[in-house]
Amino acid sequence: MKRTICALLAICLLALALPALAETKLSEVQMIYEDYDENYANETVSDEPTLEELEGMLKRARKNPAELDNCTMNCTLLCTDRDGAIYDFAVATDGCPFIMDRASEKVYRLTDEDQARLWEIFELIRETMGYDAASVFDW
Numbered sequence: 010m011k012r013t014i015c016a017l018l019a020i021c022l023l024a025l026a027l028p029a030l031a032e033t034k035l036s037e038v039q040m041i042y043e044d045y046d047e048n049y050a051n052e053t054v055s056d057e058p059t060l061e062e063l064e065g066m067l068k069r070a071r072k073n074p075a076e077l078d079n080c081t082m083n084c085t086l087l088c089t090d091r092d093g094a095i096y097d098f099a100v101a102t103d104g105c106p107f108i109m110d111r112a113s114e115k116v117y118r119l120t121d122e123d124q125a126r127l128w129e130i131f132e133l134i135r136e137t138m139g140y141d142a143a144s145v146f147d148w
Contacts, residue, residue: 039054050136070120077107
């Protein structure tokens with residue numbers, strides 16, 4: 010009897026926790042691109058499946074003591090969570106797999122798959138980059 014009660018309690022707790030675990034914390038992600046040739050693009054993502062995917066990318070990114078001197082950081086990635094907090098990242102646009110948290114200046118490395126998918130999601134930005142930056146990517 011005790012096992013049955015414990016099993017039922019565990020199932021109830023799991024059922025209550027699943028919706029909270031499944032909910033994406035991001036409400037919107039916006040990427041802004043601007044370069045010295047006056048190319049500019051702004052793209053916003055707000056659909057739940059893509060937000061979930063972007064959140065996963067950011068969680069998988071690993072701290073990296075990279076030197077960004079050789080990377081061109083022409084994109085801003087603004088991630089707004091459901092509480093209204095905004096996280097501001099600089100994103101490399103020259104093929105470097107790095108993003109930098111502007112608040113802490115910590116550098117993170119995206120996986121190769123996540124970097125490729127990021128530029129698929131923000132296709133308008135990628136197309137606006139112009140020849141020099143876009144030629145780095147093998148699309």
